[in-house]
Structure formats: C-alpha cells, structure tokens
Amino acid sequence: xxxxxxxxxxxxxxxxxxxxxxxxxxxxxxxxxxxxxxxxxxxxxxxxxxxxxxxxxxxxxxxxxxxxxxxxxxxxxxxxxxxxxxxxxxxxxxxxxxxxxxxxxxxxxxxxxxxxxxxxxxxxxxxxxxxxxxxxxxxxxxxxxxxxxxxxxxxxxxxxxxxxxxxxxxxxxxxxxxxxxxxxxxxxxxxxxxxxxxxxxxxxxxxxxxxxxxxxxxxxxxxxxxxxxxxxxxxxxxxxxxxxxxxxxxxxxxxxxxxxxxxxxxxxxxxxxxxxxxxxxxx
Numbered sequence: 001x002x003x004x005x006x007x008x009x010x011x012x013x014x015x016x017x018x019x020x021x022x023x024x025x026x027x028x029x030x031x032x033x034x035x036x037x038x039x040x041x042x043x044x045x046x047x048x049x050x051x052x053x054x055x056x057x058x059x060x061x062x063x064x065x066x067x068x069x070x071x072x073x074x075x076x077x078x079x080x081x082x083x084x085x086x087x088x089x090x091x092x093x094x095x096x097x098x099x100x101x102x103x104x105x106x107x108x109x110x111x112x113x114x115x116x117x118x119x120x121x122x123x124x125x126x127x128x129x130x131x132x133x134x135x136x137x138x139x140x141x142x143x144x145x146x147x148x149x150x151x152x153x154x155x156x157x158x159x160x161x162x163x164x165x166x167x168x169x170x171x172x173x174x175x176x177x178x179x180x181x182x183x184x185x186x187x188x189x190x191x192x193x194x195x196x197x198x199x200x201x202x203x204x205x206x207x208x209x210x211x212x213x214x215x216x217x218x219x220x221x222x223x224x225x226x227x228x229x230x231x232x233x234x235x236x237x238x239x240x241x242x243x244x245x246x247x248x249x250x251x252x253x254x255x256x257x258x259x260x261x262x263x264x265x266x267x268x269x270x271x272x273x274x275x276x277x278x279x280x281x282x283x
Contacts, residue, residue, distance in 0.1 A: 012037035012250065013084045018052035020077060021064055038067035038270075056081060077206070083247075109229060110164060117228040117258050119175045122237075123185060124194055125171060128201055128209075131159045133194040136186030165207055170206045175261050177222060178214040181278035188282045195279045199272060210265030211274045220260040228254055230250075 025035055032046040040063075046052035049064070056064070070138035088149045119127045123137060133178045142151055164170045184191045202209045212218075225237045232244040245251060266274065 006221050015052045022050045024070045032200045035067050039063040113229040115171050115230050117173045120225045121177045123221050126158050129163050130194050132190045133156045174209045177212050192282050194276050198232050210263045210267050211271040218264050
C-alpha cells in the first residue's frame with residue numbers, strides 16, 4: 001500500500017506510533033471493535049489508526065490508552081506524535097517571508113557544521129551553485145509556490161553562504177545522479193556555466209564529488225534529495241514540505257543510504273568525464 005506520507009522518514013515515525021497503539025491494544029486483550037466502542041468511534045477509525053493511514057490526534061492517543069487502561073504510556077506517545085508533527089513543515093509557511101529570509105535563516109547551521117553529506121537526485125546542491133543557476137532555480141521555486149519575489153536577493157545570499165566550501169573546518173561529500181547534470185535549469189549558457197563551475201570546485205581539497213552514472217546496476221533506489229549536517233540532523237527536500245530528521249536511528253539510516261549511494265558513484269576523472277559530456281550536449 002502506498003504511504004500517505006511524503007517521505008520515508010515521516011512514514012517510519014507514523015508507522016512506529018501505529019505499531020505502539022496496536023501493541024497496547026493487544027496487551028489489553030481488546031479487539032479493534034472493542035476499542036471503538038469504548039472510545040465512541042467508528043470501527044473504521046481504529047483500522048486507520050492501526051494501519052497508519054490516518055495520523056492520531058493527541059485526543060485520539062489519550063482515548064486509546066484510557067480504553068486500554070494504559071494511561072502510563074500517554075506521555076511518551078504524545079511526545080512521539082508531536083515530533084512527527086514537527087518533522088513536516090509546509091514550504092508555504094517556511095517561505096512566507098520570502099526566499100531571502102529562508103536562505104539567511106540557515107547560515108548559523110551551515111557555519112557550525114563540519115561535515116556535510118549531500119545526495120541530490122534533482123538539482124546541483126546550493127553549496128555549488130553559481131549565481132545565475134541559483135536565480136533560475138529559485139525563480140522556478142517562487143513561481144511554483146507563490147512566494148514573495150525576492151529571487152535575486154535570495155540567490156546572492158545563497159552564493160555568499162557558499163563561501164564555507166573554501167574555508168577550513170568544513171568537509172563536503174556530494175553525490176549527484178547523472179540526470180542532475182542533464183536537467184537544464186535556466187538558459188543553456190547558465191547550465192554550461194554551472195557545470196563548468198562544478199568542475200572547478202572539484203579541485204578543492206574539502207570537496208568530494210561523486211556522480212552516479214545513469215543505467216548503472218544498483219542496490220539502492222533513487223531517493224529524495226537530502227543533506228546531512230554532521231550526525232545531528234538531516235534535511236529532506238520535497239515538493240510541498242521540508243522534513244527535518246533528528247532521531248539518531250533515522251539519521252543512521254540516511255548515513256547508511258549515503259554510503260550505499262557513494263559505492264555506486266564514480267569520482268575524479270570518471271566524474272569529470274560525465275560532466276564534460278553533459279556540457280558538450282548543450283551545444
């Protein structure tokens with residue numbers, strides 16, 4: 001069954017809560033219909049909660065635990081539920097004050113992070129974007145999401161923020177699907193300049209760029225774009241939301257996924273050859 005949630009991380013948290021509710025019911029020796037009768041619900045609601053197709057409200061959790069005489073479990077379940085809620089932030093809410101403010105808000109996190117691990121299946125990561133590429137990309141984002149038009153200022157902040165790739169104390173592991181090189185953002189000249197810049201930053205000692213060739217037999221499927229900040233948090237980028245992952249177990253899963261992807265990539269001369277071919281295809 002297809003998940004109703006927009007990311008694997010959020011799906012896993014929601015399913016863990018549903019599993020805990022099911023376990024509490026079984027420990028109480030109750031059926032789903034009995035839970036429904038005690039809580040005053042339709043039986044279908046119990047099914048949706050246990051299958052994680054509908055997220056529970058705080059009141060749902062309280063009613064469930066009281067019906068099962070398991071009120072001691074309420075605080076932990078409420079905390080887990082609120083964590084799941086906080087993981088999902090609507091882009092419109094995040095971006096309502098403009099893209100420039102969003103770029104500026106991330107500067108402290110970027111400056112204190114020592115190791116960045118970025119996997120992108122969509123676009124060139126922000127750290128490595130030229131001003132022209134950033135303007136074209138952020139312009140598309142503003143148009144799709146209907147955010148305030150401060151694209152040029154936001155692009156300038158993004159490029160200025162990227163000074164950290166040339167400073168000590170930061171390391172960058174970048175993995176790109178080859179399709180990212182072929183997805184033309186802006187004019188062809190903009191894309192050619194971006195790919196040329198990507199070739200130049202690959203020479204920096206703090207930056208490692210791997211390209212996952214198209215058509216390669218793989219053990220890891222294409223994932224949503226994500227950025228790891230040390231081992232503290234992961235930002236996952238979706239069309240309608242930004243998901244922040246802070247649970248250690250989930251961060252470990254992303255670290256493992258990054259290593260799996262890294263084993264599929266080519267580096268050095270192999271990566272440069274794929275980028276050069278993508279530049280030539282623009283002619």
